[in-house]
Amino acid sequence: LSAADQNLLFRATLGAADRTGAAPFADVQAWRDNTAAQLKMVNYMQDAGVVGANGMLDHAAAVRKSGDAQFAAALKLSLRRDNNSTGWTQSVLQLFGGDRAKDRVDLSPEARKLVSGAAPAAAAPASPAATPYRAGSLISTSA
DSSP states (O other), X not given: OOHHHHHHXXXXXXXXXXXXXXXXXXXXXXXXXXXXXXXHHHHHHHHTTOBOTTSSBOHHXXXXXXXXXXXXXXXXXXXXXXXXXXXXXXXXXXXXXXOOOOOOOOOOXXXXXXXXXXXXXXXXXXXXXXXXXXXXXXXXXXO
């Protein structure tokens, strides 16, 4: 989608204002940065071994790791309630680094030909005349 279409779709879904009129994210890039920060935080906590089998923070394990300065900073950030704010996102990306893979689409050679407008290699054979639709002739098995 074009940037304008992405922003329109974003504003109608993920960036929709709440009942107070406040939008959770300024734009698509802010949402992407926050999503990357959330992922970095979850991966770091799992790798640190402080996430229990239920997916929740294991406080006993967190106390044992509290001597590590980076872990202490990460723990403090993970416990903040404003984890979709710009400030939280920037703090996490500062702590762990902000390298995020660029979005890309890998097309097969056949798909590249279609996108570039090249004619198909062989024309499809002409199909026999389709039978006209009659009311009641099609029955749906699912609602």
